[in-house]
Amino acid sequence: xxxxxxxxxxxxxxxxxxxxxxxxxxxxxxxxxxxxxxxxxxxxxxxxxxxxxxxxxxxxxxxxxxxxxxxxxxxxxxxxxxxxxxxxxxxxxxxxxxxxxxxxxxxxxxxxxxxxxxxxxxxxxxxxxxxxxxxxxxxxxxxxxxxxxxxxxxxxxxxxxxxxxxxxxxxxxxxxxxxxxxxxxxxxxxxxxxxxxxxxxxxxxxxxxxxxxxxxxxxxxxxxxxxxxxxxxxxxxxxxxxxxxxxxxxxxxxxxxxxxxxxxxxxxxxx
Numbered sequence: 001x002x003x004x005x006x007x008x009x010x011x012x013x014x015x016x017x018x019x020x021x022x023x024x025x026x027x028x029x030x031x032x033x034x035x036x037x038x039x040x041x042x043x044x045x046x047x048x049x050x051x052x053x054x055x056x057x058x059x060x061x062x063x064x065x066x067x068x069x070x071x072x073x074x075x076x077x078x079x080x081x082x083x084x085x086x087x088x089x090x091x092x093x094x095x096x097x098x099x100x101x102x103x104x105x106x107x108x109x110x111x112x113x114x115x116x117x118x119x120x121x122x123x124x125x126x127x128x129x130x131x132x133x134x135x136x137x138x139x140x141x142x143x144x145x146x147x148x149x150x151x152x153x154x155x156x157x158x159x160x161x162x163x164x165x166x167x168x169x170x171x172x173x174x175x176x177x178x179x180x181x182x183x184x185x186x187x188x189x190x191x192x193x194x195x196x197x198x199x200x201x202x203x204x205x206x207x208x209x210x211x212x213x214x215x216x217x218x219x220x221x222x223x224x225x226x227x228x229x230x231x232x233x234x235x236x237x238x239x240x241x242x243x244x245x246x247x248x249x250x251x252x253x254x255x256x257x258x259x260x261x262x263x264x265x266x267x268x269x270x271x
Contacts, residue, residue: 044075048150050172075170097189098171100164104139104183105196107160110210126180134209137198145175192245197257202234214257220249
């Protein structure tokens, strides 16, 4: 009997507190904006952070509050953006499509200054004497860009440098931001060729550490019939508005560092 009474008291207290909690949860509940919920459901859900917010939930709230516009999101489809615009009373502003490339093709063919052992990524290796590569501007190949890509659109290939899958890439720019060597570049979507090197050295200074680097000879600029290539600090710069993709620069390049960009037919799903 002396055990039953305390048990009943505890049960009664639990029941009372339970009723109070249920009442409080309903009375003090923060009402979520239904528009925010609907907008978030229409966003891609990638939570890539390219918009400047830590996730799609924060971006959805900012959209509804008018703090940001839809153009800040690069991963949501055009159809869904149009639906969001109907909900918040805005409009979809079309953005120029772009493409990401790796301006380096050295990888394993580029000499190393030291042998790195243990766990790490490009950011941690960069802290040790500017990275393990003898080329000061070469791709380190330790995958910081791979880690940050929410769309699994980039990988370090068998040659040891980063390679972008253009079918998956939404050009959110996260890989570009994180690369300590700045070898990941955003180019116009209509670009057909690119310079797969970022070295500003020339001649022997390049070939001594990387057999596939740009030696700054300038032959590409000389043979371009459109004048679309100029040399700037020993590195070719392409004016894509002038380039007709005739391929003469690719043919003439002695180290074959000028590459074709794989032709990818994309629909208008992402703007």
